[in-house]
Amino acid sequence: MWFAAEGRPKGRPTTKVEPVTIDVVTIFPRLVEEALAEGVVARARESGKLDIRARDLREFTDDKHRSVDDVPFGGGPGMVMKPEPIARAIEAVEAERGQASAVILMTPQGRRFTQAEADRLSRMDRLIVICGRYEGVDERLTEMKVTDEYSIGDYVLTGGELPALVLIDAVARLVPGVVGDAESVAVESFSGGLLDHPQYTRPAVWRGREVPPVLLSGHHAEIDRWRSEQRRMRTLERRPDLLTADEAGASEWSEPSGANSSADQERSASVTTQARRGAGVPADKSKEKSDEGD
Ligand code: SAM
Secondary structure (H helix, E strand, C coil): CCCCCCCCCCCCCCCCCCCCEEEEEEEEEHHHHCCCCCCHHHHHHCCCCCEEEEEEEHHCCCCCCCEEEECCCCCCCCCCHHHHHHHHHHHHHHHHHHCCCCCEEEEEEEECHHHHHHHHHHCCCEEEEECCCCCCCCHHHHHHHHCCECCCCCCCCCCHHHHHHHHEEEHHHHCCCCCHHHHHHHHCCCCCHHHCCCCCCCCCCCCCCCCEEEEEECCCCHHHHHHHHHHHHHHHHHCCCCCCHHHHCCCCCCCCCCCCCCHHHHHHHHHHHHHHCHCCCCHHHHHHHHHHHC
């Protein structure tokens, strides 16, 4: 059954005082630990905003070979992950931490993981993430224990560790306080259903290419208007599937007929490409020299 294991609070909103806990059940705990030992997530762990632990699935086996997999009933290639060690791992984590808000299985058969799903999970207190291997996990474990199944895309990886790390990274940066500047999380690709606008930094002229002049103008209202138009154009050009019909039509250079005609698409590509090229004007050399010191 999808996303509905019995008796669990779903999407419990919280005001965060305690760290968000994420327990990753895996046969490769070092792989997970090492990926979480650098950068923003590592700093959030050190400062106590996130408490993330990799749990070695083999610790929850009871045979001398510490086996986590077995042959598939009905025959066929590969091995299947046994349900009992995973169930024990979940129960041990819940005995230690309290009931999980969500028990997540990474699987190519799951719902597509999106920014909206990351946002939903970032409002929860306690997550458990299960990493599959081999041919996947015994279905009965999924039915009994899993609340959410997520895929990170339409391709098959060898294991759930990289998908789990993708999910954790996307969720972690939305936990309040993890990313220093809250605005950088609020205004970026997929927030508000749009891709982000192009970004530029110093120097103002680089290898003959100028930054769009509006960004140097100091007119905040103009800059906001330019950025918002760029976001819309970029989204229309690259990901029109993200736009509603109203949003696609709202752009001043878009025909009322919508975004799907080839004329529209050509125009959007050309406008965006011009914008991307910083208006396409080669910089004058003396200006380039003076701006390089910025
Ligand atoms: N037999 C499975 C199928 O066809 O659906 C694929 C198993 S895959 C080789 C092994 C494990 O990698 C899965 O159980 C899952 O945990 C993880 N995995 C692979 N691709 C994934 C994806 N696109 N998204 C999330 N998890 C994935």
